[in-house]
Amino acid sequence: MTADLSRTSGKSVVLVGLMGAGKTSVGRKLAEKLELPFTDADEEIVKAAGCSIEDIFEHYGEDAFRDVEERVISRLLDQGPQVLATGGGAFMNPRTRTQIAAQSVSVWLRADLDVLLRRTRRRGGRPLLKNRDPKATLKRLMDERYPVYAEADIIVDSKDEGPDATVRLITDALGALGAAGKETLA
Ligand code: S3P
Numbered sequence: 561m562t563a564d565l566s567r568t569s570g571k572s573v574v575l576v577g578l579m580g581a582g583k584t585s586v587g588r589k590l591a592e593k594l595e596l597p598f599t600d601a602d603e604e605i606v607k608a609a610g611c612s613i614e615d616i617f618e619h620y621g622e623d624a625f626r627d628v629e630e631r632v633i634s635r636l637l638d639q640g641p642q643v644l645a646t647g648g649g650a651f652m653n654p655r656t657r658t659q660i661a662a663q664s665v666s667v668w669l670r671a672d673l674d675v676l677l678r679r680t681r682r683r684g685g686r687p688l689l690k691n692r693d694p695k696a697t698l699k700r701l702m703d704e705r706y707p708v709y710a711e712a713d714i715i716v717d718s719k720d721e722g723p724d725a726t727v728r729l730i731t732d733a734l735g736a737l738g739a740a741g742k743e744t745l746a
Contacts, residue, residue, distance in 0.1 A: 568594065568734060572637060574644045574660050576651040576709055577669035577718070578701060579686050580679035586669060586723045586730070587645035593727055597642045601650060604632050613647075617687035630656055637663045648701070649688075652708055661711075665737065667730055668712035673698055675720060713737065 573590065575583040584600055591598035602613060605628055609616055616625045629647060633656055636644055644664070650656050651666070660666050671679075676698050680689055689697055709715075714733040719725035 568596075568641065568665055569738065570641055572596075572640075572642050572644055572664040573730075573734070574637075574646060574664040574666045575669055576646055576660075576666055576712055577648065578671065578676055578698065578705065578709075579648045579689065580676035580698075581648070581669040581671045582679070582718045582723060582726060583645040583669055586718070586726045587643050589723045589727045590730055591643035593731060594643065599636055599639075599642050599644045601629065601633050601636065601644060601646045604636060605629055605647075608632055612685065614685055614687050614690075622687075626653065629653070634659055648705070651712075652705060657708075657711065665714065665734065666712040667714045667716060667733075668709040669718040669726065670706075670709070670715055671718040673702060675718070676702075 573594065573596070575587050575590075577583055587600070588598050605616070605625075606612060608631075609628055611619075613625065616628065626649065629650055630653055633644070633646060633650055636642070637659055646656075651660065673695070677695050680686060680694065680698070684690075688701070691697060714730065714737065716726060716729040716733060719729070
């Protein structure tokens with residue numbers, strides 16, 4: 561498999577954004593398109609811990625989860641160019657953010673509250689939303705996290721028409737970023 565690394569300058573592409581933003585489904589399609597391996601950080605955390613994310617939160621707490629998350633993402637980034645979907649809280653860690661900035665092109669998949677709510681209702685397994693008012697939780701997380709997600713290199717609106725439309729926006733933006741980089745160098 562020969563990867564077309566020109567659009568990413570040989571770097572990884574890291575997807576960030578809230579739960580339900582579509583990081584995994586978009587990430588898989590984007591990886592196919594860029595001919596890069598796809599990795600899902602949450603899946604790797606489950607493999608490393610040997611139990612589900614819900615179990616990690618329940619038995620060891622969120623801080624322990626964040627420790628494992630930081631270590632797993634650091635290891636994954638060191639493995640070379642890939643499309644990496646991160647869990648919604650990962651980019652809030654300043655050390656993870658620094659490493660992402662150094663080793664990848666970051667993409668924030670931005671989505672509205674209603675879209676996130678609808679999508680997160682479809683799939684459980686998210687301990688932060690296991691409460692009486694997931695809408696209020698998502699709203700609070702948007703307020704806390706959106707200013708930080710905005711540090712990503714590329715920001716795209718996660719399309720409701722499905723992952724392909726969002727992938728197109730990302731590849732266009734990667735192209736523009738590459739072109740801008742060349743312009744700066746010239
Ligand atoms: C979290 C998001 C989840 C998972 C964990 C915590 C968060 O990943 O990492 O439940 O803090 O937003 P997804 O964004 O893939 O659902």
